[in-house]
Amino acid sequence: MGLVVESRPSEVPYIERVWRSRSDEAGRMMSVATSHWELVFWEHQGVPQAAVLGPEAKASLAPVPGEAVFFGISFALGTSMPHIPVSALVGGSAAIPEVTRRSLWLKGSAWHVPDYDNAEAFVRRMVREGIVDVDPVVTAALGDTGTAPDVSERTLQRRFVAATGLTQGAVRQIHRARQAAVLIQEGVAAQEVVHRLGYFDQPHLARSLKRYVGRTATQLATPDTALPLSLLYKT
Template structure:
């Protein structure tokens, strides 16, 4: 069971929680977002830095495990954390009731305490919003910086380039439309793909599933 909810911060895309009901695997789609994830498992608590990734990643799930976390806007970055080598899951050291991030010991939050965690990260100066990157990802042109500088700034902030992000955003839109039962031909037009083959290649690369598989399983 999975759910998302909003947090009162412009730095945050969403908060989320998930409970695993049966053992299995889950193919996590590609994403441009970074976040923090926490779990309660039979082996004890865990903390992870999550995202981004330009391809889907397989995750092993165990019945009874509970996870929760916060996903930040794509233009938000952690000071002291390198995003040059994009990988989707990076375990963080956990010591009883705290976890370590960028040299700080932070309290492991309950799902209801994620807003407090975000406030703590911001207060310590670990979260920074790069507005020029936000503008670039939205397609707004900033004439005050060179193309090369902006390209470097996007990659250092997000961990992916603008083209990769645009491809992921389009695939996410298509995935959502298909999950709502929108016909494939209509999704091709609404999501801006050249044809159905283009849509299929994109979704297989970024979500590990074809349009037909999404229509059959996500409605």
């Protein structure tokens, strides 16, 4: 199956990544676990659609329609759409109504459909109008400053799950498995990946890859073009 994926990082702190893809023929892909929620637009057989996709707690097979184009905004951890709780979207999605090639209906207002090049302007407007919010406690917990948020551990966990749909432990495991998959695809030996990323041993790595990436280390080292993976990138 031909599935071409392109992505880029963003300078906007609310965005983790912007991506686009196209498929040549119908098939399936392995959807890799992800801790980020996304806003995705696609067109198939001349029909434009859009949806909010929740985090994925494990890898799963997903259908890919033939001759379709996709564009997505992957949002940073800690951001959320308060009117669509992320915790209710884990492993699922919420369709956005009344989508055309030029406009969509979002929280009671008509919006121009964004594209790969102007995603940042679209998200900045979402923030200004209160459609996207960020929990500073969660972003502080995710930061590299070494300063813990000034809340109890119980409060932190509750707010973390509310903002991301996942626990801190689940986010760490997903992130590590994705890092491991990228390293193995780059030719790093499994034993070296175990050492670099702090797995107990190779069986521990193997279980993590199977759960969160849907591939073994051997399969990652020899990619299956008939069953491609969803977006993987080096953080």
